[in-house]
Structure formats: structure tokens, C-alpha cells
Amino acid sequence: EDQVTQSPEALRLQEGESSSLNCSYTVSGLRGLFWYRQDPGKGPEFLFTLYSAGEEKEKERLKATLTKKESFLHITAPKPEDSATYLCAVGPTGNTPLVFGKGTRLSVIA
Amino acid sequence: NAGVTQTPKFQVLKTGQSMTLQCAQDMNHNSMYWYRQDPGMGLRLIYYSASEGTTDKGEVPNGYNVSRLNKREFSLRLESAAPSQTSVYFCASRGNSEYGYTFGSGTRLTVV
Numbered sequence: 001e002d003q004v005t006q007s008p009e010a011l012r013l014q015e016g017e018s019s020s021l022n023c024s025y026t027v028s029g030l031r032g033l034f035w036y037r038q039d040p041g042k043g044p045e046f047l048f049t050l051y052s053a054g055e056e057k058e059k060e061r062l063k064a065t066l067t068k069k070e071s072f073l074h075i076t077a078p079k080p081e082d083s084a085t086y087l088c089a090v091g092p093t094g095n096t097p098l099v100f101g102k103g104t105r106l107s108v109i110a
Numbered sequence: 111n112a113g114v115t116q117t118p119k120f121q122v123l124k125t126g127q128s129m130t131l132q133c134a135q136d137m138n139h140n141s142m143y144w145y146r147q148d149p150g151m152g153l154r155l156i157y158y159s160a161s162e163g164t165t166d167k168g169e170v171p172n173g174y175n176v177s178r179l180n181k182r183e184f185s186l187r188l189e190s191a192a193p194s195q196t197s198v199y200f201c202a203s204r205g206n207s208e209y210g211y212t213f214g215s216g217t218r219l220t221v222v
Contacts, residue, residue, distance in 0.1 A: 041216075043216055049208050087152075095160050098211060
């Protein structure tokens with residue numbers, strides 16, 4: 001069974017305090033690993049897609065990395081506007097729907 | 111603006127009432143999805159439609175029905191609402207796999 005586990009469930013950081021979110025997964029063939037950001041009262045918004053172990057992608061203060069069993073979302077010098085829930089999802093091969101983790105709720109305090 | 115549009119944004123139902131949640135996308139995507147999101151449970155797939163004319167059950171289909179009306183529209187129906195169906199419902203569509211899914215802004219449903 002395809003599974004995604006995110007940790008921690010919640011993370012509270014001071015502004016400028018760098019940290020990482022974890023997404024571990026088991027999937028029968030990986031089509032892609034996706035990171036989304038979700039603000040309160042809104043739908044998830046796409047951040048990154050990673051396809052193979054060793055791949056890295058960056059956007060502003062965020063960097064996503066991928067190994068064969070997990071992905072990390074590194075947040076460097078976060079700002080209060082980075083506060084959100086970050087969701088990880090894996091896409092099995094073929095047309096099988098994405099499987100989502102439960103998310104990490106990030107709070108950045110000024 | 112291109113994207114996924116969900117209606118209504120908020121709804122309160124009494125137990126036993128029925129309603130249909132509407133979803134439309136204007137990106138010419140083939141696949142569409144309905145998820146529900148509950149605190150501590152994450153996004154759970156209710157039904158999906160891989161292409162026009164097909165629908166399949168997801169993880170939590172009981173109590174729901176869907177209709178893929180055409181390529182643009184995918185509706186979710188609750189025939190007899192129950193308090194356990196109180197949730198936030200998201201519709202999504204998939205086009206280029208590079209971007210995964212595009213989500214709507216959600217429908218917050220309360221069943222009393």
C-alpha cells in the first residue's frame with residue numbers, strides 16, 4: 001500500500017531560524033513527489049515536483065530534496081509569511097491518484 | 111482567470127438533506143478529483159475521474175456519488191447528509207504531470 005508520512009506534525013520557528021520538514025514514503029513505483037503549500041481557508045498550491053533520488057529544487061527560501069525513501073523541505077531564514085501547512089504527496093506510476101501526507105503546520109514567529 | 115472553480119464556498123445542511131457540490135475547470139485537463147480534508151486526517155480521496163466518461167472510487171466513497179458531466183465539470187452529491195460528512199471538500203484537476211494537481215478553493219460543509 002502506498003503511504004506518505006510527514007514529520008513533525010507542527011513546527012514553531014523564530015524568524016530567521018532555519019529548519020527542515022520530512023516526508024517519508026513507500027510507493028510501488030514513483031512517478032513524482034510533490035510539495036504543496038496550503039494557507040488557512042484555501043486550497044493547496046503547487047511548490048515543487050521531484051522525480052529521482054538526488055534531485056533538488058529551490059524557490060526563494062525553500063529547497064526540496066529527494067532520496068529513495070524520503071524528501072526534505074529545507075526552509076532557510078524563514079519569515080512570518082512562510083507560515084502555512086506544507087503537504088507532501090507521491091504519485092505512483094500510471095494514472096493512480098496522488099497519495100497525500102497529513103501535512104506539517106509551520107508557524108514562524110517574528 | 112484559469113483554474114478550478116468550486117461552488118458553493120459554504121453550506122449548512124440538516125441531517126438527511128441532499129446537495130450537490132459543483133466543480134468546473136477551464137484548463138482542458140482530463141482528470142478530476144474530489145477530496146475531503148479533516149483535522150488530523152489530511153486529504154482523503156473520495157472519487158476521481160481519470161477521463162471524461164469514467165469515474166472510480168477513492169479511499170472514502172461511502173455516502174457520496176459523482177457525475178462527470180463533461181470534460182470541464184465534475185460534481186459530488188450527498189444523497190442523505192450525515193454529521194460525519196462535515197468537512198472541507200476540495201476539487202482538483204490534473205493536466206501536465208509536472209505540476210501535479212490544481213486545486214479549487216474548497217467548500218466548507220457543516221451537517222447539523
